[in-house]
Every structure is written in C-alpha cells, then in structure tokens.
Amino acid sequence: MPKLAEDKCRGCRGGDPPLSALEIAELHPQVPDWKVVKSDSLNTIERVFPFPNFAQALAFTNQVGVLAEEQGHHPVLKTEWGRVTVTWWTHKIKGLHRDDFIMAAKTDRLFETGE
Amino acid sequence: MPKLAEDKCRGCRGGDPPLSALEIAELHPQVPDWKVVKSDSLNTIERVFPFPNFAQALAFTNQVGVLAEEQGHHPVLKTEWGRVTVTWWTHKIKGLHRDDFIMAAKTDRLFETGE
Numbered sequence: 001m002p003k004l005a006e007d008k009c010r011g012c013r014g015g016d017p018p019l020s021a022l023e024i025a026e027l028h029p030q031v032p033d034w035k036v037v038k039s040d041s042l043n044t045i046e047r048v049f050p051f052p053n054f055a056q057a058l059a060f061t062n063q064v065g066v067l068a069e070e071q072g073h074h075p076v077l078k079t080e081w082g083r084v085t086v087t088w089w090t091h092k093i094k095g096l097h098r099d100d101f102i103m104a105a106k107t108d109r110l111f112e113t114g115e
Numbered sequence: 116m117p118k119l120a121e122d123k124c125r126g127c128r129g130g131d132p133p134l135s136a137l138e139i140a141e142l143h144p145q146v147p148d149w150k151v152v153k154s155d156s157l158n159t160i161e162r163v164f165p166f167p168n169f170a171q172a173l174a175f176t177n178q179v180g181v182l183a184e185e186q187g188h189h190p191v192l193k194t195e196w197g198r199v200t201v202t203w204w205t206h207k208i209k210g211l212h213r214d215d216f217i218m219a220a221k222t223d224r225l226f227e228t229g230e
Contacts, residue, residue, distance in 0.1 A: 054189045058180045061194065065173045074169045074196040079176065081189040081206075091196075 004030045004105035009071045010098070018043065018095025031104040036096075037087075043096045044089040045104050049111050054081045063110050071106070073099055119145045119220035124186045125213070133158065133210030146219040151211075152202075158211045159204040160219050164226050169196045178225050186221070188214055 004027070019027070024036060024043070034045045051057040061079045064086060068074045078085040086107055090097040109115065119142070134142070139151060139158070149160040166172040176194045179201060183189045193200040201222055205212040224230065 054180070055184060058177065061176065061192075062173065065169070065194070069170060077176075077192075077194040079180070079192040079194065 004102050005109045007102045007105075009073045009102055011072060012090045012092050012097045012099055016093055016097060018090075018093045019097065023098075024096060027098070027101040031101060031108060033108065034104050042089065042094055044087050045096065045100055046085060046087045047104070047107070049084045049086065051082055051084065054079075057082060057084045060084050060111065063114070064107055067103070067106055067110060071099075071103065073103055075103065075107075119217050120224045122217045122220075124188045124217055126187060127205045127207050127212045127214055131208055131212060133205075133208045134212065138213075139211060142213070142216040146216060146223060148223065149219050157204065157209055159202050160211065160215055161200060161202045162219070162222070164199045164201065166197055166199065169194075172197060172199045175199050175226065178229070179222055182218070182221055182225060186214075186218065188218055190218065190222075 028034070028036065031045070034047045037044045037046050049060060051060060057079050061077045061084050064075065064077055064084075073090075076087040078087075088100040088103050089095060090100055143149070143151065146160070149162045152159045152161050164175060166175060172194050176192045176199050179190065179192060179199075191202040193202075203215040203218050204210060205215055
C-alpha cells in the first residue's frame with residue numbers, strides 16, 4: 001500500500017459513502033497518533049500537536065492551512081497557547097473519507113519534518 | 116468610562132478574583148456580539164466571526180494572533196472554512212478578567228476596521 005502521506009486527496013464526491021468501521025480500522029495504523037472521535041453520529045479524526053508557546057502553535061496552524069488550500073480539503077484548527085488541535089472529516093458525507101486519513105498523514109509529516 | 120478597545124491589558128495577577136456576575140453584566144454591553152459561555156464552572160466569552168472562505172478566516176486568525184502576542188494575552192482560535200470562533204478567558208483565575216473584555220473589544224475592532 002502506498003504511504004498515505006504521499007497520496008493526493010481525490011476530492012470527495014457527495015455520493016461517496018463514509019468509510020466503514022473496517023476501512024477505518026485498516027487505515028488507522030498508518031496514523032496511530034490520531035484519535036477517531038465519534039460525536040452525534042459524526043466520525044472525525046483528531047490529534048493534538050504540542051508547542052512551546054503561542055507563536056509556534058500559530059505558525060503550525062498556518063502550515064496546515066497552506067496544505068489544506070493546496071489539497072482543497074479543510075480541517076478545523078484549534079490554536080491556543082502551547083498546542084494546536086487538528087480535526088479532519090468530510091463535510092459532504094458527514095463522516096470520514098480516505099482523504100481525511102491522507103490529510104492526517106500529511107499533517108504528521110508537516111509536524112515531523114516541516115514539509 | 117473609556118472605551119474597552121482603547122484600554123490595555125493590565126496583565127492578570129494570579130490573585131485577582133474572577134469578575135463577578137454583576138461586573139460581567141456591566142461590561143457585556145460594550146461587546147454585545149460576544150456570548151458569555153459557562154462550562155464546568157468556567158466562564159468564557161466567545162464570538163463567531165464569519166468569512167467567505169478558508170483563507171480569509173485564517174488571515175483573521177493571524178491578525179488576532181498578532182494582537183494576542185502584543186498584549187501578552189492569548190485566546191483559543193478555532194479556524195475552519197468560513198468562520199473563526201474566538202474564545203477569551205484568563206487561565207490563571209479559571210474565569211473572566213477585565214482583560215478578556217478588553218481583548219474582545221479589540222477583536223471586534225480588528226474585524227470591523229482591520230486595526
């Protein structure tokens with residue numbers, strides 16, 4: 001299987017079904033630091049990234065923002081002193097798409113290597 | 116009373132008590148678009164700012180970030196496609212300080228005038 005971080009978002013068509021529990025279980029090991037969060041029947045994936053201050057947290061928010069614009073897929077970015085919480089899901093299908101796991105892997109790579 | 120937006124954060128000393136319900140009621144009319152949110156006995160003030168896309172939401176997040184660094188007081192900034200939710204409270208006192216209302220007023224001014 002190609003590495004998720006090197007994959008491109010395909011762009012979710014509204015008709016795509018959300019990933020099944022089995023598909024999520026297959027993809028999750030590639031982004032093990034992310035938590036699958038279920039709320040109001042909406043599945044999302046979320047990770048908290050730690051930083052030593054506010055400025056570096058905000059800088060990471062901007063890096064993820066650039067990635068989001070490049071890929072045409074946008075997360076929720078919660079920026080606060082010392083951390084950024086990134087949440088991915090696919091609005092159109094009110095759930096998780098393979099694109100969300102690709103973006104999670106790309107976000108990890110950004111955190112680890114800055115690229 | 117001087118306008119809150121022109122006031123400076125005094126820097127909360129740990130010993131300051133959180134604002135009382137009466138003090139909050141006195142300050143709130145100066146930032147009427149903000150909602151006082153009580154959760155787990157923590158009072159915060161929150162406002163959702165709308166934008167036409169992700170890039171402009173992220174640009175506002177950065178503007179508020181600059182303001183936060185200038186004043187030495189930091190919010191939670193939730194950035195997503197089309198909106199930014201700004202939340203102010205004072206960590207040291209686990210509640211609302213006059214500084215939070217000053218920052219809310221400054222955030223409003225930033226949204227309205229860009230300054």
